[in-house]
Amino acid sequence: MLQRRSFLGAALAAPLAYAAGSFTPVWAQNAPNFGTPTLPSPGFRRMKMGEVEIVSLMDGSARRPLGEEFVKNAPLAEVKALLASQGLPTDYVDVPFTPVLVVAGGRRILMDTGLGEFGGPTTGKLLENLRAAGVQPGDIDTVLITHFHGDHINGLRTRAGELVFPKAQVMVPAAEYNFWMDDARLAAAPEAMKGAFNNVRRVFANMPAATLQRFEAGVEVAPGIRSVAAYGHTPGHTLFEVKSAGQTFMFVGDLTNVPALFARNPDWAVTFDMDAEAARKVRREVFQRIVSSNAMVGGFHFPFPAFGRMAAAGQGYAFQPQA
Numbered sequence: 462m463l464q465r466r467s468f469l470g471a472a473l474a475a476p477l478a479y480a481a482g483s484f485t486p487v488w489a490q491n492a493p494n495f496g497t498p499t500l501p502s503p504g505f506r507r508m509k510m511g512e513v514e515i516v517s518l519m520d521g522s523a524r525r526p527l528g529e530e531f532v533k534n535a536p537l538a539e540v541k542a543l544l545a546s547q548g549l550p551t552d553y554v555d556v557p558f559t560p561v562l563v564v565a566g567g568r569r570i571l572m573d574t575g576l577g578e579f580g581g582p583t584t585g586k587l588l589e590n591l592r593a594a595g596v597q598p599g600d601i602d603t604v605l606i607t608h609f610h611g612d613h614i615n616g617l618r619t620r621a622g623e624l625v626f627p628k629a630q631v632m633v634p635a636a637e638y639n640f641w642m643d644d645a646r647l648a649a650a651p652e653a654m655k656g657a658f659n660n661v662r663r664v665f666a667n668m669p670a671a672t673l674q675r676f677e678a679g680v681e682v683a684p685g686i687r688s689v690a691a692y693g694h695t696p697g698h699t700l701f702e703v704k705s706a707g708q709t710f711m712f713v714g715d716l717t718n719v720p721a722l723f724a725r726n727p728d729w730a731v732t733f734d735m736d737a738e739a740a741r742k743v744r745r746e747v748f749q750r751i752v753s754s755n756a757m758v759g760g761f762h763f764p765f766p767a768f769g770r771m772a773a774a775g776q777g778y779a780f781q782p783q784a
């Protein structure tokens with residue numbers, strides 16, 4: 462393994478002061494009273510970057526009513542005003558889930574896996590869209606996981622417990638694994654968070670040693686793909702930087718939830734950020750670096766096709782989806 466340190470590694474390697482808070486998985490939030498989100502068709506989009514192909518694969522989208530709790534540190538009226546200024550609805554937020562496939566050097570590398578069989582009716586479409594893009598689950602060589610929230614890992618196993626990507630090596634951040642698989646932390650966790658800990662065990666506890674690989678921050682996880690520590694959203698939340706022919710694509714996972722709120726206002730904390738202060742800091746650092754290097758960006762909760770560019774906008778950044 463290469464030992465190149467990420468630009469964030471040194472700053473963020475320090476242990477986190479993890480503040481336990483209430484935790485409600487985003488994928489549990491559906492709001493039938495506001496209707497259901499419209500999913501794009503087809504639910505995949507290809508892009509070429511140098512020698513690699515990047516395919517965004519929609520797993521689906523969940524609509525949640527917008528309440529005081531969604532942004533932890535801003536008044537609801539300000540949150541609604543920011544949405545309205547972008548022509549977006551103010552009573553609810555649509556949160557999409559978009560894993561990314563990178564095809565590089567004949568290898569198929571999937572980043573995050575969506576909700577699988579564990580979400581609402583407008584989710585769980587990853588496999589359908591993967592097949593529509595011409596790829597079978599058995600063709601996936603590597604699965605890279607950004608963090609262990611259910612919307613990112615539940616697609617790894619069926620309800621019956623079978624591995625969805627039978628030939629894939631599943632690579633996870635060591636810091637994330639060590640946090641969630643720690644029995645003492647499970648025992649000490651508030652009741653509202655125990656489900657998230659147990660869900661991690663359902664997915665990873667019996668995963669064959671030959672399948673599961675833990676990696677340290679800053680290492681190369683596949684040819685041309687480097688892991689970048691971005692701790693805060695979760696204790697081991699990790700980004701993936703893909704380089705080809707002098708160009709860079711940064712898959713930022715949950716560096717922000719929906720960018721219309723949390724890229725435009727990077728200091729706002731979504732309810733799911735476990736360490737809001739660390740998340741805020743790394744969000745600004747990474748977005749600034751993406752803008753100044755004109756890198757491509759992909760975000761798991763970004764609007765379809767979930768990849769494009771970032772531009773400076775006001776106090777923060779605006780996501781510009783690829784046309």
Ligand SMILES: [Zn+2]
Nearest residue numbers: 610612715761
């Ligand atoms: Zn997420």
